[in-house]
């Protein structure tokens with residue numbers, strides 16, 4: 001089968017490379033000539049474990065192609081995935097301009113029956129909108145189907161998530177489209193991956209509801225962490241015991257500095273907006289968003305309060321800039337929030353991240369970037385662990401202590417045992433533990 005993927009961003013590229021690995025002939029299309037030229041040579045524009053190998057191997061074996069020419073890609077494909085960005089507008093709603101442009105271009109190049117699939121996270125109703133746009137722009141009567149097939153990829157483990165998903169969701173209206181989609185995902189069918197076959201609006205909503213629920217779980221445990229600090233309880237033990245209840249489950253109950261990234265913050269806001277437009281007020285999702293903002297503010301205040309509010313000219317060392325480990329993505333990263341606030345307070349910032357320094361330089365060109373955690377510690381008044389990269393889990397804490405000017409240690413991912421760090425002589429602060 002030949003398919004094409006329009007948009008070689010995160011979702012598009014992972015989807016394209018993984019389908020090629022399934023043995024399907026894939027053409028990835030992007031308007032950006034420079035990006036396509038680089039991809040042809042196997043250069044991936046972002047960091048994602050395992051992806052480069054997959055792209056190189058499948059390109060070499062002739063199953064994965066890159067082009068800027070959408071017409072030919074559409075002509076040659078039975079299935080066309082739309083995987084372009086849906087960036088947030090100022091009011092939180094998703095901007096569908098790119099999706100709509102692509103729908104028009106697909107319509108103009110269609111020569112036979114096609115299945116047009118949305119893979120990007122799109123507001124409920126987008127599938128129907130795409131159908132309208134295509135119908136309007138077709139130059140002759142051609143049969144086609146619209147499918148919603150949302151992605152659930154986590155950055156840092158996207159390839160694995162694609163190859164071994166918890167479920168595949170297919171929203172469609174025709175038996176033919178469902179059969180073609182099942183055929184595409186046959187390797188997963190054989191692994192007994194659950195398939196949820198439903199209508200288009202339900203599939204579109206499943207994605208938002210899933211991400212909003214995950215965000216709610218994180219915000220819930222983060223709020224309980226504040227209460228733990230107030231009553232002298234330990235959030236790690238609370239979360240562990242809660243997670244042992246099969247109805248709750250242990251995942252996404254790690255208290256920390258708040259959720260970030262390209263999906264959870266954007267999708268929660270977009271869902272609230274979608275609901276508002278239909279006259280529905282989502283109290284819980286709204287509260288999850290608010291609690292997340294509060295957590296970032298609350299923990300940043302912890303740093304400032306530790307210095308009795310006098311943080312001007314103090315040197316604060318930030319460990320971790322990406323919104324989570326194993327990615328160079330800094331979108332909505334809590335690290336940016338903290339750095340911004342501390343700069344406002346006139347603190348000096350030193351920082352290290354194993355992958356995200358280059359991206360952060362675009363936002364904060366003048367802070368001091370270091371080659372590792374130890375050079376961050378040199379002459380620092382405080383160390384703040386913001387992202388739980390493995391590199392930060394086994395630091396030589398005595399060495400860090402000797403290098404530092406003062407002894408403040410903020411562990412905002414709870415990766416160390418308080419007693420162990422305090423025994424070395426640090427003034428240790430974490431989340432939901434005293």
Ligand code: UDX
Nearest residue numbers: 151152153154155252253254256259260261263323324
């Ligand atoms: C998320 C969804 O998990 C994925 O299914 C969807 O398709 C895209 O959005 P991603 O943004 O890559 O994936 O990251 P995820 O692993 O979900 O983490 C999101 C944020 O929540 C991170 O900032 C992370 O640090 C934070 N988090 C996660 C917590 O603070 N505590 C947790 O227990 C889990």
